[in-house]
Amino acid sequence: MEVFERSFEESVISFKAMLQSNRMTRFRTEFLALHNYDQAKIFTEFASSERKKVYQYLAPNELADVFDAFESDILHLSEEYFLEMENAYAAIVLGEMYADNAVDILNNIDNKEKVNMYMHLMPNTSAREISRLINYIDETAGSIMTTEFVTVKEEYTVKQAYEHLKLAAAQAETIYYVYVIDEDSRLKGVISLRDLIVHDDQTLISEILNPRLITVEVNDDQVEVAKMVQDYDLLALPVVGFDRELLGIITVDDVLDVIQEEADSDYSGLAAVDVNEIHTTPIKASKSRLPWLVTLLFMGMGTATLISQFEGLISSVPVLSSFVTLITGTAGNAGTQSLAVAVRKLTNKSEDDQFFDSFGFELLTGVVTGIVVGITIALVAGIWKGNLFLGLIIGIAMACAIVVANLAGALIPKLMLKLGFDPAVASGPFISTLSDLTSVFIYFTIARMFLSYLS
């Protein structure tokens, strides 16, 4: 995999050197020769003083390309960068960027007066496109679409369409689909550039346009959008308003980011931690982890309180205490498994199933796994402690605890969705802490029932 002739670190060092020794020409030649993504990665390595020079060395449109390549994980840095630019310069950079990316950056700038100033200082056309995009709700189709697309009219010939495309090519974010609209800019159909190429010049667009459109509406969830692009192998997907007017398109590169984001947030949810807490300090990391830990700690206090209710039982049959963590742990694991399956079903929207379908499914799965694990531990414990009744009790408790944990893991995400939360934030630690409580209760209650056989 060869991108840099020199290693990344070497490139950064040499570019820093050029900036410090004011070698503008050399910097421009070498920096502009790089791919925008590499330019972006290197730019973030510069110190403020070095960046200030970059703002002098690069034209706004050149810097715009760099910021167009900013991925979501470094986007938060852009606020600092823009605030340190001259307002006019910053505004033109934003104006030169693709509208959807400019919006992402403006959404990262908290100082809204600045944002307004930029909007006033940039060319009207750009300002208009940006303000059209900036109002869409986060994580909807509208928030990730771009307004730079190519449209033609039905009455065009292939040749006309092709010529039109040539002119538009410089501006548009993708030219591989051409959208056919009527006079009210309602979407009539789509033609891929591939179609244009294979048909001969005089063919009418109306003859070859594909009217079976796959579209999304501007307020559809970005996850649904991603799924459509993925399922239908599209390079771009048109976004329409309430009466099918074409508002924008979503290109596959933005979909890649959505899928990554969603995967990260699901994964983070399951572990009760933000996995993108990368390149931070231990203090920051702790700050992001502690809220969950402490919340769960207090939930765990419930279990502690419950156990202390059974202290009498424990001191009369101390052997019981050996198996507490085994039962809570195993039930927690089972709960985490069914939680993960449930969350994935929900977030993949790959389910038309009823609430009680999956209830039944998880109940049965819980029973089967519970019985197998229960019998196993019953034998192991019974033989180990030479007390088959003890084994029986532990086995039954284990089985029940697993069934309950399975149901909790499967139903809590659905419950959260019904309550309007993201089911993915129902985390494994949350489920296992919860099932600690139920497991302990089940275990000691059953143990007390059979007390006479134990001591």
Added chain:
Amino acid sequence: MEVFERSFEESVISFKAMLQSNRMTRFRTEFLALHNYDQAKIFTEFASSERKKVYQYLAPNELADVFDAFESDILHLSEEYFLEMENAYAAIVLGEMYADNAVDILNNIDNKEKVNMYMHLMPNTSAREISRLINYIDETAGSIMTTEFVTVKEEYTVKQAYEHLKLAAAQAETIYYVYVIDEDSRLKGVISLRDLIVHDDQTLISEILNPRLITVEVNDDQVEVAKMVQDYDLLALPVVGFDRELLGIITVDDVLDVIQEEADSDYSGLAAVDVNEIHTTPIKASKSRLPWLVTLLFMGMGTATLISQFEGLISSVPVLSSFVTLITGTAGNAGTQSLAVAVRKLTNKSEDDQFFDSFGFELLTGVVTGIVVGITIALVAGIWKGNLFLGLIIGIAMACAIVVANLAGALIPKLMLKLGFDPAVASGPFISTLSDLTSVFIYFTIARMFLSYLS
């Protein structure tokens, strides 16, 4: 989001009806009007008897388009379908498919004699492409690339290249990049269709080709490939052999699937369950979950045995037992958090950091979180039980347990990677079961040290 005029279920029913009443023409018109992905989804709903009719109604190339749209999650069904076709028909269908997809299907057919028969029965050109692809190692660039791409020579003019593209358009999987190769088919550069369009006909390819290529090698991990396409916003990525000869290209639609696959397997790993166990029976689900559960159960027996060593201590100070699950649970949660962060760092390859960087990082994070949580529980427990020494012991034990769990969570994935395993299979349940052992040991050892102050 409008794809079907009728609901999916309605479409399935009406298509089944057409097949049962042998209405071939109607079936062909309506079925072929659908997007290939929808055709694939509907096809999987048919019963064997209905599918057999489809094989008569559809030409091999028509059915090939349907199978080209099979996503990885339904790929395993294809074996049954092909085995129920006439061999000759099946072979032609495979021959008509894109080579990379045909390979995916052949890899799903266990009966290797059948595979060989298909290879013999299909057109030589297809057979040659397929056998070239079929040998690449799973999850490498080679395994997801296609050999259907468009190449031109440096000396071509834009017009010639464009004409050449027109002819190739029907076959190639993407025409949006044209690759420039020398007589030894070594890769010299790339031109996007966009470049072809904006330059005028007489320009020489050699003048406009982009020599700064982003390529992968045929044995690179598919995750690296996905990251490149994502970072550089590519629609396709060339795959080269050891002396830079162009072997194939990877298109963005395959990359979308890779990202999804990887996300699923990371998520599955963290929960110790296969989250794609969708649409199966509770028995199958249990079968896939039990191995982990039982393994972890036996790991948990270690903790049980350890606790039983301290039975004497517990019966003399029964209050200790109340806090066992609280300490093991909390430490397990902390461990899961650091595990998730570590795994994500590793799988995202977003780390140039040394083993001991992250060791130090997680040690400090563990200490900070440990101290905060430790103090909290010390106060809560001390006040609750009216015994500050008890609180102190529990606080110290908690802090130590968290530090150890954090380190385990952070280092075990790295260790697995060093040992050549996928770090993502180091699951949350595994870490929490492991940290149960260490936490219990720490807790009771400290408790025993301070025994005199307790009773």
